[in-house]
């Protein structure tokens with residue numbers, strides 16, 4: 001029994017060393033080449049939509065940590081099994097290691113090129129070697145006859161002074177015989193385990209340090225906008241307690257992406273290539289951008305996965321370069337209708353070319369609320385397009401704009417069942433009151449935000465229970481590309497009440513009451529809150 005346990009531990013420490021050595025090498029070769037990262041991204045890319053939705057809904061932004069945890073538990077089980085199966089003459093465990101290596105190396109190679117397989121291949125080789133050595137030691141220790149209850153106490157010989165001399169000699173001889181093998185097993189496990197921890201933790205930290213661009217980002221000086229944003233009118237922010245502020249700070253801005261580890265792209269390595277169906281392929285680097293006119297614009301960004309009443313929406317001041325100008329320099333062909341933007345980590349978004357060139361403020365953004373883009377929001381450069389959900393437009397860590405056609409290219413989420421086109425649907429949210437607290441009767445402000453980017457908000461109405469729809473007061477309109485706040489003064493009477501709201505966009509169309517889920521092109525339906533008064 002104890003022997004099986006040792007074998008399981010041997011499998012686990014060997015696997016640990018495999019991953020540790022691979023982490024250490026990946027620190028030098030690049031993030032995506034570590035087998036856990038490569039497999040993790042592959043899992044993210046191939047998770048069925050329903051499961052992914054559930055994971056995001058259940059774990060929120062911890063979904064990635066949970067994925068790592070699940071992978072680690074799975075790895076522990078497989079590694080323990082490999083250890084239990086391995087014998088000097090039987091190499092089933094080694095084959096399990098090799099099988100893992102082939103899969104992980106293949107995935108890493110597919111994601112990061114041939115060199116990406118190296119950490120896994122070397123790691124697995126070290127792991128198999130370790131497993132063989134440890135198994136050999138356990139085999140040898142197991143071959144020794146048992147030491148009659150003295151097994152776990154190698155020092156017992158010295159404490160058995162009262163025993164008959166001969167018996168003592170015998171015991172001593174047996175434990176002496178047994179001790180070196182057993183000690184070798186424990187030493188081997190300890191050394192391999194220690195090395196696994198040192199290489200794994202050290203490699204991970206080293207990798208993060210080597211790639212981390214937050215220091216570089218802090219030193220970036222953004223250009224002064226040649227076309228500054230209009231200052232925010234005092235009336236754009238109603239400043240009502242509990243109401244979302246008009247501008248969202250970088251820290252409060254929602255984050256959505258498929259990146260398991262936030263891509264670290266240095267501005268010095270960064271470039272944007274515009275290619276595909278164009279007259280002239282162009283490539284811009286960070287220094288090229290500095291010579292160009294740069295605009296600052298307020299734009300509200302929203303996620304298609306935002307449920308009714310959800311908070312995957314934010315409004316920021318973006319500094320960036322007009323995409324219509326950049327595209328015009330490349331000269332898109334007349335039969336092109338899509339720009340497939342690629343990020344450094346292989347994610348893609350498909351944006352209608354017509355939207356990018358119709359005069360709206362679609363930007364290659366480098367600044368957010370007066371700072372360089374936060375790393376998790378796309379440093380050094382991303383796209384921001386007013387009026388489209390993020391999944392079809394807002395590519396972070398953007399490196400390529402490929403001019404193409406919708407019938408030739410399919411973007412990341414479209415391949416997974418989401419709509420190819422993603423215009424933002426008119427929506428509104430009730431921020432205050434919320435249902436958690438009992439309200440006192442009397443005058444209560446009902447307030448929230450409403451959005452219909454690039455169409456603007458014309459009206460918001462509020463309904464109490466089954467009463468008539470009543471006009472809310474809107475905040476001043478800053479631009480049709482940002483959300484608007486609204487407030488309605490309610491004379492609350494005692495009892496339970498349901499409050500609903502609905503918005504009408506700048507074209508005069510009121511949002512639909514029909515409740516639909518976020519898949520495939522955004523949720524619909526009126527938001528509602530239930531409160532108790534009195």
Ligand SMILES: Nc1nc2c(c(=O)[nH]1)N[C@H]1C(S)=C(S)[C@@H](COP(=O)(O)O)O[C@H]1N2
Nearest residue numbers: 254255256257258303343347390391394396
């Ligand atoms: N590289 C990359 N860019 C991306 C994504 C992604 O997964 N990878 N997600 C998009 C989605 S779905 C949204 S809603 C926005 C969110 O941007 P934010 O995280 O800055 O709020 O980024 C978009 N850009």
Ligand SMILES: [Mo]
Nearest residue numbers: 303304390391
């Ligand atoms: Mo999104």
